[in-house]
Amino acid sequence: MVERAPDFVAVTPLGDFEPFTRGAGDGVGVNLSVQPARAMVQLFARNGKADDVAKNLKLEARPGQATICKNFVTFPLSSGQWLLVSNADDPEKFAPAIEKKISGIGYISEQSDARICIRVSGLKARDLMSRGCRLDLHESVISKGFCAQTQMAQVGVLIHQVDDAPIYDLYVYAGFAKPFWQWLIDISSQFGISAENKGE
Amino acid sequence: MHQIDCPWCGVRDETEFQYQGDATVIRPAPDASEETFFKYVYVRDNPKGWHTEWWHHLGGCRQWVKVVRHTVSHEIHATGRAQDKLPVPDEGPKS
Numbered sequence: 001m002v003e004r005a006p007d008f009v010a011v012t013p014l015g016d017f018e019p020f021t022r023g024a025g026d027g028v029g030v031n032l033s034v035q036p037a038r039a040m041v042q043l044f045a046r047n048g049k050a051d052d053v054a055k056n057l058k059l060e061a062r063p064g065q066a067t068i069c070k071n072f073v074t075f076p077l078s079s080g081q082w083l084l085v086s087n088a089d090d091p092e093k094f095a096p097a098i099e100k101k102i103s104g105i106g107y108i109s110e111q112s113d114a115r116i117c118i119r120v121s122g123l124k125a126r127d128l129m130s131r132g133c134r135l136d137l138h139e140s141v142i143s144k145g146f147c148a149q150t151q152m153a154q155v156g157v158l159i160h161q162v163d164d165a166p167i168y169d170l171y172v173y174a175g176f177a178k179p180f181w182q183w184l185i186d187i188s189s190q191f192g193i194s195a196e197n198k199g200e
Numbered sequence: 201m202h203q204i205d206c207p208w209c210g211v212r213d214e215t216e217f218q219y220q221g222d223a224t225v226i227r228p229a230p231d232a233s234e235e236t237f238f239k240y241v242y243v244r245d246n247p248k249g250w251h252t253e254w255w256h257h258l259g260g261c262r263q264w265v266k267v268v269r270h271t272v273s274h275e276i277h278a279t280g281r282a283q284d285k286l287p288v289p290d291e292g293p294k295s
């Protein structure tokens with residue numbers, strides 16, 4: 001008899017934690033929210049074609065600024081390289097649709113499930129970020145739409161300031177998600193935390 | 201602690217970079233002697249003064265940044281992309 005392979009169940013690295021609220025002296029200062037999984041692709045322009053790719057997809061090519069497109073958000077990662085994160089509900093259609101638009105001038109790498117997104121908000125969000133991020137995130141320096149790749153707790157992080165409230169989205173590689181999450185909880189504890197899980 | 205001006209990302213902390221050594225060595229022709237290749241791979245100067253070197257921006261754009269740094273004072277005179285030719289000062293650092 002042929003032995004059947006076990007059924008694999010798709011899980012996200014932070015799929016198994018229970019939401020919790022743990023107040024500090026002044027109540028809850030930081031909200032941490034694991035965001036639902038989204039389709040992602042990394043986009044590369046062929047040599048000398050970065051401007052054409054940016055034009056075709058109507059994206060910002062300069063560093064430091066996210067572009068909100070119709071069904072996705074774009075982050076410039078490097079010269080001629082972007083990360084595209086879909087907002088649409090049909091993840092399997094995302095990569096082929098992008099590929100079609102840049103045929104001949106660029107290429108893509110499917111990155112869905114490679115990174116998870118943690119949303120940081122609350123009154124103390126900026127204080128929390130200043131604990132681990134070496135970039136100057138002061139409101140006089142950056143504002144809504146800012147994005148950058150950097151490191152926090154020695155883990156590579158793509159930071160996107162979603163709102164001036166401020167709200168930050170932190171994109172972390174899946175393999176580092178668990179220790180990074182633990183570190184976030186640890187350094188947030190003095191502010192009081194509310195943690196929720198919108199991942200599936 | 202250095203702050204390195206990455207041509208793509210802007211000024212970033214040294215911790216985001218990885219030092220990758222002398223940026224002036226050039227690969228010999230394929231038919232060069234074994235000794236020439238040995239020198240190319242293993243032998244480096246250890247200058248007291250200005251040094252043109254690679255810093256890999258691993259924690260940012262992942263590009264290789266060329267840096268002219270003084271090995272005594274650590275002053276950074278210039279940074280650029282891999283293909284850039286960077287000026288090296290004749291004299292010691294300002295401070």
Ligand SMILES: [Zn+2]
Nearest residue numbers: 206209257261
């Ligand atoms: Zn860089």
